Amino acid sequence: MKLAERFRLSRFISGEKAVDTPVVLNHRRIFILPTQRGLGFVLLIVLLMLIAFVYNNNLAYMLAFLLASVFFITILHSYKALSGLVLQQGRSKAVFVGEAAGFDIHINNPTDMERHQLQVKLQDAQSLTLQPQSTAHITVYSLTHKRGWHQAGTVTLSSTYPLGLFRVWSPTRFNLKALVYPKPAHVEMPFPHTSSAQAQQGVSNKGGDEFYGLQEYQSGDSIKHIHWKAFAKGLGVFSKQYGGDQSSEEIWLDYDHAPGHNSEERLSRLCRWVVDAEQAGIRYGFALPGLTLPPGNGLAHYQKCLEALALF
Amino acid sequence: MKPELDKNILIFLLSSIGLIVFPHIYHIPAAVFGFFCLLLSWRFVGVWKPNWLPGKLAILLLAVSGIGLLYSQHQGLFGRDAGTNLFIIALGLKLLEIKTERDLYLINYLAFIVAASQFLYEQSILMAAYILLVCCVLLATLVYINSSKAQTLAAVKTAVIITVQALPIAVALFVLFPRLEAPKWMLFNDSHRAETGLSDSMEPGSISDLGESFELVFRVKFAGPIPPPQQRYWRGPVLSYTDGKRWTQATLQKPSRKPAVAGTSYQYTLLMEPQDKNWVFALDMPQEFSAPLTLNAGYQLITSERTDQRAEYKVTSYPDYNTGPINSGEYKAATQLPGEPSDKIKQLVGQLHGFDSAPDNFINQLLNHFRTEDFHYTLTPPVMEENPIESFLFKTRYGFCSHYASAFVYLMRVAHIPARVVTGYQGGELNKVGGFLEIRQADAHAWAEVWLENRGWVRVDPTAAIAPERIEREINIDRQTAYGIASANNYLPRPAYNWLKQARQLWGNVDYNWQRWVINYDNKSQSNFLSSFGINDVKTMIYWMIAVIASITAVLCWFLLYQKPKAADKVVLIYNRFCKKLVKHELIRGAGEGVKDFSERVKIKLPVQAEQIDQITSLFIKLRYGRMASEEDLQQLKTLVGLFKS
Numbered sequence A: 001m002k003l004a005e006r007f008r009l010s011r012f013i014s015g016e017k018a019v020d021t022p023v024v025l026n027h028r029r030i031f032i033l034p035t036q037r038g039l040g041f042v043l044l045i046v047l048l049m050l051i052a053f054v055y056n057n058n059l060a061y062m063l064a065f066l067l068a069s070v071f072f073i074t075i076l077h078s079y080k081a082l083s084g085l086v087l088q089q090g091r092s093k094a095v096f097v098g099e100a101a102g103f104d105i106h107i108n109n110p111t112d113m114e115r116h117q118l119q120v121k122l123q124d125a126q127s128l129t130l131q132p133q134s135t136a137h138i139t140v141y142s143l144t145h146k147r148g149w150h151q152a153g154t155v156t157l158s159s160t161y162p163l164g165l166f167r168v169w170s171p172t173r174f175n176l177k178a179l180v181y182p183k184p185a186h187v188e189m190p191f192p193h194t195s196s197a198q199a200q201q202g203v204s205n206k207g208g209d210e211f212y213g214l215q216e217y218q219s220g221d222s223i224k225h226i227h228w229k230a231f232a233k234g235l236g237v238f239s240k241q242y243g244g245d246q247s248s249e250e251i252w253l254d255y256d257h258a259p260g261h262n263s264e265e266r267l268s269r270l271c272r273w274v275v276d277a278e279q280a281g282i283r284y285g286f287a288l289p290g291l292t293l294p295p296g297n298g299l300a301h302y303q304k305c306l307e308a309l310a311l312f
Numbered sequence B: 001m002k003p004e005l006d007k008n009i010l011i012f013l014l015s016s017i018g019l020i021v022f023p024h025i026y027h028i029p030a031a032v033f034g035f036f037c038l039l040l041s042w043r044f045v046g047v048w049k050p051n052w053l054p055g056k057l058a059i060l061l062l063a064v065s066g067i068g069l070l071y072s073q074h075q076g077l078f079g080r081d082a083g084t085n086l087f088i089i090a091l092g093l094k095l096l097e098i099k100t101e102r103d104l105y106l107i108n109y110l111a112f113i114v115a116a117s118q119f120l121y122e123q124s125i126l127m128a129a130y131i132l133l134v135c136c137v138l139l140a141t142l143v144y145i146n147s148s149k150a151q152t153l154a155a156v157k158t159a160v161i162i163t164v165q166a167l168p169i170a171v172a173l174f175v176l177f178p179r180l181e182a183p184k185w186m187l188f189n190d191s192h193r194a195e196t197g198l199s200d201s202m203e204p205g206s207i208s209d210l211g212e213s214f215e216l217v218f219r220v221k222f223a224g225p226i227p228p229p230q231q232r233y234w235r236g237p238v239l240s241y242t243d244g245k246r247w248t249q250a251t252l253q254k255p256s257r258k259p260a261v262a263g264t265s266y267q268y269t270l271l272m273e274p275q276d277k278n279w280v281f282a283l284d285m286p287q288e289f290s291a292p293l294t295l296n297a298g299y300q301l302i303t304s305e306r307t308d309q310r311a312e313y314k315v316t317s318y319p320d321y322n323t324g325p326i327n328s329g330e331y332k333a334a335t336q337l338p339g340e341p342s343d344k345i346k347q348l349v350g351q352l353h354g355f356d357s358a359p360d361n362f363i364n365q366l367l368n369h370f371r372t373e374d375f376h377y378t379l380t381p382p383v384m385e386e387n388p389i390e391s392f393l394f395k396t397r398y399g400f401c402s403h404y405a406s407a408f409v410y411l412m413r414v415a416h417i418p419a420r421v422v423t424g425y426q427g428g429e430l431n432k433v434g435g436f437l438e439i440r441q442a443d444a445h446a447w448a449e450v451w452l453e454n455r456g457w458v459r460v461d462p463t464a465a466i467a468p469e470r471i472e473r474e475i476n477i478d479r480q481t482a483y484g485i486a487s488a489n490n491y492l493p494r495p496a497y498n499w500l501k502q503a504r505q506l507w508g509n510v511d512y513n514w515q516r517w518v519i520n521y522d523n524k525s526q527s528n529f530l531s532s533f534g535i536n537d538v539k540t541m542i543y544w545m546i547a548v549i550a551s552i553t554a555v556l557c558w559f560l561l562y563q564k565p566k567a568a569d570k571v572v573l574i575y576n577r578f579c580k581k582l583v584k585h586e587l588i589r590g591a592g593e594g595v596k597d598f599s600e601r602v603k604i605k606l607p608v609q610a611e612q613i614d615q616i617t618s619l620f621i622k623l624r625y626g627r628m629a630s631e632e633d634l635q636q637l638k639t640l641v642g643l644f645k646s
Helices: A010-014 A036-055 A058-082 A195-201 A228-232 A263-280 A299-311 B007-026 B030-048 B056-072 B080-095 B101-118 B125-146 B152-176 B328-334 B343-351 B359-372 B388-396 B401-414 B477-483 B494-519 B523-531 B538-561 B567-583 B595-605 B607-625 B631-643
Strands: A031-034 A086-092 A100-109 A115-121 A125-130 A134-143 A148-151 A154-159 A166-173 A177-181 A211-216 A238-242 A250-254 A283-288 A291-296 B216-222 B233-239 B260-262 B266-272 B286-289 B293-295 B301-303 B311-317 B320-322 B419-426 B429-431 B436-440 B444-452 B456-460
Touching (some): A031 A036, A031 A058, A036 A058, A058 A115, A058 A154, A058 A166, A058 B101, A058 B125, A058 B152, A058 B494, A058 B538, A100 A115, A100 A177, A115 A134, A125 A134, A148 A299, A250 A263, A250 A291, A263 A283, A263 A299, A283 A299, A291 A299, B007 B030, B007 B080, B007 B125, B030 B056, B030 B080, B056 B080, B080 B101, B125 B152, B125 B494, B152 B523, B152 B538, B233 B444, B266 B494, B286 B293, B301 B311, B328 B419, B328 B444, B343 B401, B359 B401, B359 B444, B401 B419, B401 B444, B429 B494, B436 B494, B567 B607, B595 B607, B607 B631
Parallel strands (some): A250 A283
Antiparallel strands (some): A031 A166, A086 A100, A100 A134, A115 A154, A148 A177, A154 A166, A283 A291, B216 B266, B216 B436, B233 B419, B260 B320, B266 B311, B286 B311, B419 B444, B429 B436, B444 B456
């Protein structure tokens, strides 16, 4: 490793290059600086030295020296608070824009020492205590703003144990990313007339799989068609009504037919349709410029569609 | 972060603060101490009844009354007492206003300062040990705040461990940190010196009870043999002038020449305890000494240094001396009488041949008079307001050293023999463990000095003439043992007495070394001590300090951080090295990827090294998961990985 690289300042904040492998915290990854309280402690020592000096009092000197020595020794203890811990990346789940992406991190303490008050921070800090020879599984969250891949960034593990005079921290970057789907559009809108789909599929079922309205729930309606939102709002139980034979209906969700001023709005609309369609249990085909997915239903299909939307 | 006001933390912190302030009960005004106790107990109640704590306005009022209290004590803002009061009151007020963790820290730091102020009043070993313990508790509070679980014992244990580990470096700093004398303007004028001890005047009749204090006055360590008890007279102020009741120092002309000395000499080091006078008690007759000591007209050593701290002096004395001729001023002062003596006195002097024989003879006659007549030695004589000397000689005949010395000197003067009273200390107990003498307030003594032709000033101790059976019991046994006129075994069973004495001497020795090497370690003794190691200037001192601290740190690092890697971990470490080599070929083992799968992937990319890769993989599996792995396998894996070319 080159000298310049060894002393990169950014290592202090964002840590070493992102890795996939477990990371053992050692002297290269652990940094220590006094906290504000630590600086206050230094001030205390200076004051004690001054008292000792003015009164020429050897025991006051001794107390000042003892505290100075405690301050010094605490550096080693601070280092011990993190050293030897093993960090390993776990899974991450896909989310919609605006939600917080969660990343699983496993922190293993292979030593016989208890680790107190560890703070794990991505955006918000969480604290935990690790028993000797144990592993903690935690999920750190980071808010998403854009669809596509969302990098986890730097996970910082820190501690002020034992005296709070020093903060010891270790920034770690993993190759952790979460897929972020577009934000589903707010407004509920009927599924589109899909002429292109009909042409492709050769199915002529005019208005058949079109959502055309809501009607009061009657026994026998599929649970999948219940308009849960309205129910949640306390408006009563309604069923979504679709034309034609509901179970065998197919719709086409096409980028070209999605309303919107720009591509993001269209994607957002499409996303909403995908979510709604999946919820409603309708078989839906999916088309983006350069990508066409035949009609389908179920989690795998759903995820495929959303993934395509996220990465478009 | 924990809830801000964890009950346990508060109880812990408040108790340790109580412990820290408690010894100040002797040092600060009762009002200040009471005020602090009020605040502390209020806070204690507040732990369980948070609603009872004062509001903002009440705290302001309390602060104002605290300032008023400080002001009423008339101690100003600076100086030891004022500073201590200020910090204690500030600490008390801050206690009522704990909101965040930051406040806990502030209180903790204030408590450390109050702990340090304790040392400005008392520097004994016991106090040092006490404060050390309390400091551990304070540190434990910090550990407690920073650890996750409410484990008081664990926090205390951690704090003690840290403190113990910190001690070596603290000691190194103590020895090697350059000591500088504070400039004079920085010294605050505090009148906190010892109140007991010898005074510069003597009034035998008015005191009816001599305090028997075992407080230490000074210690003496002899370079050679220790003088016999009858020569251990530690000279203090010389009292020449009397008004009949009271004896005081007369202003004397300094003798023109030093006393002639002969015979054996005693070299010794005096370690004076803090006192309010600038007197140094040397063995009769001090001959060699160095600045800041000077000899005054009464052959008493005077120091020009501050004496509110322990000080060490090197002196050489000769018990055999001759002060030579008397000068006129001395003669005048030594024959001064407060008026015409009464007929009764004159009759007594005449009867003892004071007017018609040589001074020697008269002295012996007088001492014999004390011995044969019904004189008693007691520490609780009756008060003699009027004519104390006459009352003592003819009526009460009960007295202690001052009575005998003053009566003796008075009678000498009536017989026209120059005489004066010398005060000081007599005897001293030998500490067998440390080989030094301890002189205590109870050893205070007064004796007489007469001037004789060709012999100069000669010491006469009339108290020694009292017959032993007439000595009352309460007096200092040790001193009488030194005189050879009383023996200890009359009072205590011998083994118990010996055991007690030994224990006292052992403790005395520890205390002596503590005073000498810890309390009294100043820039002078530091340079003396360090020059014996060849460290002569501040620069070398600092180099040494850094070197010593660095080596202690290295040892501590090893002790604290080194962990023997487990065999299994070694295997993983070696395998990781192998993986690192493959990173260049963009072969990165996935998080959940098995070793075997990984090796297959590697072999496709690096077909040439397939055999090596297989060997490494199988060895790794054997070492990590197999049962029959041996040390050789580990070595082989090491070599293979080392040889593996990427």
